[in-house]
Amino acid sequence: MNIFPAIDLYDGKAVRLLKGDYNEMTVYSDNPPEFCRDFEACGAKFLHLVDLEGAKTGETPNIEVVKAIVNGTSLFTEIGGGIRSMETVRKYIDAGVDRVILGTAAVKDPEFLKEALKEFGDKIAVGVDIKDGKVAIKGWTEKSELDGEEFCKSMQDLGVKTIICTDISKDGAMMGTNHELYERLQKNLSIDITASGGVSTIDDVKRLREKNLYGCIIGKAYYTGAINLKEAIEVAK
Secondary structure, three states, X not given: OEEEEEEEEEOOEEEEEEOOEEEEEEEEEOOHHHHHHHHHHOOOOEEEEEEHHHHHHOOOOOHHHHHHHHHHOOOEEEEEOOOOOHHHHHHHHHOOOOEEEEOHHHHHOHHHHHHHHHHHHHHEEEEEEEEOOEEEEOOOOEEEEEEHHHXXXXXXXXXXXXXXXXXHHHOOOOOXXXXXXXXXXXXXXXXXXXXXXXXXXXXXXXXXXXXXXXXEEEOHHHHOOOOOHHHHHHXXX
């Protein structure tokens, strides 16, 4: 299983939100590229970025920070947050990002998703954010009527190779992740699944690894010291 340390970008800084609430924001670093080099020093090979401003506006306000991260590290970098046009996808791919994550757009604009898959293949992933069993969109500010697990299956049927699935109720709350959800997804799907939200102990990492998931995102637990990143990477192997 691959470990993806996470950075949420807002105003050029590395921040974290509690349960997706923009009013509950903690700034952890004014220098995200330096932060990423710390990840590398711990043995990380992968990086998960979210542009929180982009998630709201559909634009790329933090693109220069993203470029600095890509050019300043050797990390496999994926990014999500408000990617709703081919222009934005190309902008990130041209910047050197390895994988672009579509969220709201995958729900609202399936034709765009198909076009992105056709042009970029496995460089396109879909972020499925689940709130009370339903898919949440627009930076988690709206809940759709789509069943989360059924939506994941429909993404596989479209040819999506990687899904990043977040249980919003667990995100940033440091109360453990939704193991039952990931177990069902891993059992019922044949694509790469990355678990996100609430991974707060080394035991969470061990249990996810035992499910043979593709990846696991670690956010707040790293920032607070609850998880030692170097240990998590070893455990995930």
